[in-house]
Amino acid sequence: MKPHHWPFVALGVSAAAAITYVVLHPNATPAINMAIIVGVPFVVTYLVHLVSKRAPGKVRFEFRVDPRPTWYSDAVDVTATGLEIRAVSGGGRLDASGPREVSYGFGDLLGISTRPAVPGERPWITLIDGRGLPVPPGEVVVLRTTRGEQVLPVDEPQRFVDLVRSKVSSLAEVHSGPAVVAGPSVVAETTEVGEAPPVPGRPTTPVQGPAVTPAGPSLVVRWLLGAALALTGTVVLPVVALLLVPGRTWPAMAFAGVAGVVWVLNRNVPHVWGRVAFLAVPVSVFWLIGTRNFVWIPVLLVLCPLLGHLGARMFRLGADLGRTVEVEVPLRNGTTLYVQRDRLVHKLNRSYDGGVYPQAVWLGDLTVVQPGTAPDEPWRVPGGVPLRLGGGPMVRLVARPQQWLLPLDQAGELAELIRSRQGAPSRPGVASVEEWRDLHQWAVRRTTGTYNGNFRTTGIGWRLWSAAIAGSFAWMLLTTGPMVWIGGVIAVLTAGLLADWWRVRGRMRLAEHNVLPPGSPDWGETRADHAPIPGWQPWR
Numbered sequence: 001m002k003p004h005h006w007p008f009v010a011l012g013v014s015a016a017a018a019i020t021y022v023v024l025h026p027n028a029t030p031a032i033n034m035a036i037i038v039g040v041p042f043v044v045t046y047l048v049h050l051v052s053k054r055a056p057g058k059v060r061f062e063f064r065v066d067p068r069p070t071w072y073s074d075a076v077d078v079t080a081t082g083l084e085i086r087a088v089s090g091g092g093r094l095d096a097s098g099p100r101e102v103s104y105g106f107g108d109l110l111g112i113s114t115r116p117a118v119p120g121e122r123p124w125i126t127l128i129d130g131r132g133l134p135v136p137p138g139e140v141v142v143l144r145t146t147r148g149e150q151v152l153p154v155d156e157p158q159r160f161v162d163l164v165r166s167k168v169s170s171l172a173e174v175h176s177g178p179a180v181v182a183g184p185s186v187v188a189e190t191t192e193v194g195e196a197p198p199v200p201g202r203p204t205t206p207v208q209g210p211a212v213t214p215a216g217p218s219l220v221v222r223w224l225l226g227a228a229l230a231l232t233g234t235v236v237l238p239v240v241a242l243l244l245v246p247g248r249t250w251p252a253m254a255f256a257g258v259a260g261v262v263w264v265l266n267r268n269v270p271h272v273w274g275r276v277a278f279l280a281v282p283v284s285v286f287w288l289i290g291t292r293n294f295v296w297i298p299v300l301l302v303l304c305p306l307l308g309h310l311g312a313r314m315f316r317l318g319a320d321l322g323r324t325v326e327v328e329v330p331l332r333n334g335t336t337l338y339v340q341r342d343r344l345v346h347k348l349n350r351s352y353d354g355g356v357y358p359q360a361v362w363l364g365d366l367t368v369v370q371p372g373t374a375p376d377e378p379w380r381v382p383g384g385v386p387l388r389l390g391g392g393p394m395v396r397l398v399a400r401p402q403q404w405l406l407p408l409d410q411a412g413e414l415a416e417l418i419r420s421r422q423g424a425p426s427r428p429g430v431a432s433v434e435e436w437r438d439l440h441q442w443a444v445r446r447t448t449g450t451y452n453g454n455f456r457t458t459g460i461g462w463r464l465w466s467a468a469i470a471g472s473f474a475w476m477l478l479t480t481g482p483m484v485w486i487g488g489v490i491a492v493l494t495a496g497l498l499a500d501w502w503r504v505r506g507r508m509r510l511a512e513h514n515v516l517p518p519g520s521p522d523w524g525e526t527r528a529d530h531a532p533i534p535g536w537q538p539w540r
Contacts, residue, residue, distance in 0.1 A: 058077050058078065058079050059078045059163060060075050060076075060077050060078075061075060061077075061152075061154040061155060061156065061160050062074065062075045062154070062155055063075060063076070063087070063155075064136050064138060064153045064154065064155055065136065065441075072089065073086075073089075074086065074087045074088060074089060076154060076160075078160070078163055078164065078167070081105055081106065082103060082106050082108070082109075083143075083164075084102075084103050085101065085102040085103070085104075085125070085150075086100075086101050087100050087101075087125050087127060087133065088100065088127070099128075100126070100128050102125070102150075104145055104147075104150070106167055108145045108146045109143060109144070109145055109164070109168055109171055110144040110145060110172065111144035111171050111173060111174040112142070112143055112144070112161055112164055112165065112171045112173075112174060113141075113142055113161070113173045113174040114139050114140065114141055114142070114157045114158060115139070115140065115142055115178075116139060117135045117136065117137050117138055117139070117140050117153065117178075118135075118177075118178045119137075121151075121178035122135075124140070124150075124151040124152065124153060135151055136153050139157045139158075140153045140154075140157060141153075141154055141157045141160055141161060142174045142176075144172075144174045144176075149174070149176065151178070196380070196521065196522075197379070197380060197524030197525070197532065197533070198524070199522070199524055199525045200525055200527075200530060201525035201527075201530040201531040201532055201533070201536070202530065202531045202534075203531075204530060204531050204536060204537065204538055206372075206539060206540045207537060207538075207539060208539070208540055209371060209372070209411075209412060209539025210393075211412075212412040212413055212416055216316070216318035216320075217314075219320045219321065222314040222315060222320075222321075225311070225314055226270065226273075226311040226312065226314035226315060227267070227311065228311070229308070229310050229311035230263060230273040230276075230277060230307065230308050230312070231260065231263065232307050233304040233305065233307030233308045233311070234256075234259050234260055234273075234277040234279070234280065234304070234308060235256050235257065235259060235260040237299075237300065237303055237307070238252070238253075238256040238259075238280045238284040238300060238304065239253050239256050241284060241288065241296040241299065242256075242284060242288075245288065245291050245293040245296070249291075251287075251475065251476075251479035252283045252284050252286070255280050255283045255284075255472075255475050256280040256283075256284065259276060259277075259279040259280040262276050262279060263276050263277075268325050268326055268341070269326045270311065270312035270314070270325065270326070271315075271326070271328040272312075273309070273311050273312040274305045274306075274309035275305070275308070276308060277304045277305050277307060277309075278304055278305045278308070279468060279472075280304070281300050281301060281304050282469075282472045283475060283476060284300055285297050285300060285301070286476055288300075315327060317410050317414060317417065318413060321417060323341060323420065324341050326338055326339065326341070327339040327417065329406075329410075329414060330408075331406055331407055331408050332390045332392065332394075332407040332408055333387050333388055333389060333390055333407055335347060335348050335349055335387070336349060337406055337414075339418065339421070341421065342363055342364070343360050343362050343363055344363065344397070344418070345358050345359070345360045345512065346360070346381070346404060346406070348381070348385060348387075349457075356383075356385055356447070356457045357443045357444070357446070357447040357457070357508070357511060357512065358512050359381065359382060359383070359402070359404075359512055360509070360512035360513050361397070361399040361402055361404075361513065362399070362427060362513065363418070363421050363422050363423070364422065364426045365400075365426045366397060366399045366418070366422060367398050367526075367528075368396060368398035368528045369395070369396075369415050369418050369419055370395070370396040370397075370415070370538050370539075371393065371394070371395050371396075371411040371538070371539045372393070372394065372395075372396060372411070372537050372538040372539050373391075373392060373411075373539075374391065374392075374394060374405075374533055374535050374536045374537065375534075375535040376389060376391040377534060377535065379405050379533060381404065382401075382403070382404075382515045382516050382523045383515045389405055389407045389533075390407050392407060392409065393407070393408065393410075393411035393412075394406055394407040394408065394411055395408070395411045395415050395418075396532060396536070396538070397418070398526045398528070400522055400526055401516055401520045401521060401522045401523055401526075402515065402523055403522065403524050403525075403526055403532060405532065411539075412539070427513070429510075429513060429514045429518070430510070430514050431518065432518060433517050433518055436517045436518055437517070439507070439511050439514060440511065440517075442507065442511070443507075443511035446460060446504060446508065447459065447460070460501065460504050463497045463498070463500055463501035463504070464497075464498075464501055466497050467494050467498050467501070470493050470497065471490075471491070471494040473487070473490050474488075474493075474494055475487070477490065
């Protein structure tokens with residue numbers, strides 16, 4: 001665990017200990033005890049964290065980024081022999097193959113000074129995935145070394161200079177100016193996103209592709225069967241189980257009605273029906289345990305989510321799906337496409353490093369919807385994340401400046417579905433590179449978590465999952481009498497989680513539609529009659 005995480009861990013542990021102590025000893029001045037039990041460990045671990053940054057033989061200076069994510073670890077260490085620079089994120093997407101590390105011995109240093117950062121100057125370091133990190137506003141340190149000049153946007157730049165001069169007293173002042181890249185779009189493209197595919201591509205001639213035939217039942221049949229299955233698992237089955245056992249079961253049946261309302265709100269999103277069907281199960285199981293009726297418990301635990309899932313299966317990719325139902329399309333490379341009423345969302349899933357949030361385009365912005373086939377070639381999605389396409393059918397989409405290649409066997413069916421929903425108006429995006437950079441860094445922080453010490457991509461849906469659990473407990477406690485006040489506190493927490501999800505969801509949608517900065521060039525070859533990758537063969 002990194003030292004800058006110690007205060008947060010101490011705060012969580014001491015808060016749990018303080019709550020336990022106050023519950024067990026309610027008459028022992030809880031306000032004072034809470035302050036002591038929580039405050040003392042937090043202050044002590046924070047002081048230890050500060051000391052760790054100034055350990056003997058090494059002083060650490062973190063690079064400046066605003067605001068700073070909790071997982072941020074980019075820094076330069078001043079050791080007994082020189083400088084060790086480590087950069088992996090800069091507040092942006094983390095790279096799977098490790099950090100960029102640069103070392104300078106004190107004998108390599110020729111000069112040092114500080115100067116203000118200049119808008120548009122070249123990146124101060126290039127990560128191993130090809131992205132350059134922009135120089136943030138404010139004072140920066142300039143090193144002149146035997147390998148050239150190195151800019152370091154560290155916190156406390158003057159203290160860094162004084163410390164280095166105390167190690168090497170003969171360093172001269174650096175008076176050269178920064179190298180500035182011409183044009184804001186060039187700066188954005190070279191510093192914020194990865195390298196785009198090369199252009200131009202070779203001219204192509206469409207050939208006759210496989211025939212697209214209607215697959216599956218009609219839309220009316222899909223709705224009748226799918227909705228009946230989902231509502232049976234969501235509402236009918238829990239209510240029947242509770243009616244067949246004696247006892248005061250009205251609170252659980254009322255919660256089943258709440259689950260039914262949630263299903264109605266998500267009626268056009270079938271791929272979540274299995275989760276919605278499980279919503280009333282914990283409350284129903286709680287009541288069945290209380291009345292010692294255990295026979296229905298495994299039935300509810302298995303059948304409710306299963307019926308919801310089977311109802312959602314009626315809306316798999318095929319003909320006649322209408323214009324409002326959101327269709328989940330698994331792709332051959334492990335990613336997922338969501339075809340919504342007015343937009344497409346490409347989710348790269350959790351197999352990639354932190355900061356890879358979903359990408360989206362408005363259906364009204366599409367200029368090319370082209371099924372075809374191609375060999376197994378590497379492809380970088382807009383923003384630079386590398387993927388393997390796998391040889392076979394795929395769909396090519398262009399909504400300038402973005403371009404997507406989506407590998408799946410039902411390429412013709414997906415193209416027909418997308419064309420049937422085109423025509424929705426597009427929405428305005430971010431206006432400036434600075435606004436885009438703030439939005440991008442915010443989205444990275446919201447979608448980056450840790451797992452077994454590694455940074456992983458997470459979603460914002462954990463708020464809804466937590467709200468569902470908290471809401472279930474709140475409902476049970478509010479209807480049991482003695483614990484009403486605890487239920488009220490948990491209900492407030494549930495409302496806060498839902499409000500936070502709604503707030504984050506709106507801005508995340510904006511980030512999904514602005515993966516590339518304003519003024520970016522097209523992502524590779526975007527002409528419909530030219531190939532985006534070698535071996536591309538479009539279909540008529």
